[in-house]
Amino acid sequence: AVALPELLQEVITLLSSLSIDKEIDLLCVINPAVPTWITGDRLRLRQVLINLVSNALKFTSSGQVVLRAEVEGEHPELLHLRVEDTGIGIAESRLQEIFHPFVQADTTISRSHGGTGLGLSITDNLSKLMGGRVWAESQPGVGSVFHVVLPLRRLEPPPLVSLPESDQPSPPAQTDVLQILLVEDTEDNQWLFAAYLKKSPHRLTIAGNGLEAISHIHSTTFDLVFMDIQMPGMNGYEATRQIRQWEQQKGLPPVTIVALTAQAYEEDEQNCRKCGCDAYLTKPLKKQKLLETIQNMTATIVARKQAVVPPLSL
Missing domain, CATH: 3.40.50.2300 (Response regulator)
Structure with a gap:
């Protein structure tokens, strides 16, 4: 079971320090039609979202990055996730190649922005493993939108469980500074x-x-x-x-x-x-x-x- 809004917010929280450092707005917009609970692979979905949002932040120097979650109007069985940015953009001729391992949208990008180009390839593979697909739309100098469409399997909220006081998890032990x-x-x-x-x-x-x-x-x-x-x-x-x-x-x-x-x-x-x-x-x-x-x-x-x-x- 995956609590989808909670997962989306977790990704935003994890990467918020990056947006603050670059003075970029990092937003999460969830359509009301999106269910709270779905069936899916939480770890894979989380990694896909982290890859796409961090990639958008990396190539955006001003403006905003928005993570959107929607349900396809004509296809309610599909979950549509979008990561929109106001970054440097990608030439149309390179949009397919960027999902190949070690491929950058431009030969100067690795020098100016860092990274080896593996993140989008991993995202593509993980999306396929979850039965979905990923693609991008972009305009150089304007920004990019990365789309992920996955099968939507709705789930009823799990019942709340109250642990006896004696079974409540104890706080973690203090770790030495390493x-x-x-x-x-x-x-x-x-x-x-x-x-x-x-x-x-x-x-x-x-x-x-x-x-x-x-x-x-x-x-x-x-x-x-x-x-x-x-x-x-x-x-x-x-x-x-x-x-x-x-x-x-x-x-x-x-x-x-x-x-x-x-x-x-x-x-x-x-x-x-x-x-x-x-x-x-x-x-x-x-x-x-x-x-x-x-x-x-x-x-x-x-x-x-x-x-x-x-x-x-x-």
């Missing part, structure tokens, strides 16, 4: 990760690729590294192997490394551990899971800080 390095090439995921940790005490550093991550490791002491595996150039496997080799050469305790991967097969987990990762999380990543992972890794981190590793004999 120095965290995120290695992630996709800017959308960088923003999302930073938003998740915004109210935490932890200090976050972001590396955009494997080589940059190794440079950070050589110059700064980190408690925890979240390593994206699928990156162009030096991937997460190779970056982790080089970090582990450098630690052994210097006689340093190993930093705790958690792999981030879109794959969830047993072989992928084995590959992550073979290269030196301590654990792995699958994308899309939820805030609660991230914070739980940080909390659970604290004991390992403290133990490793106290360890002494003899340097390699070269």
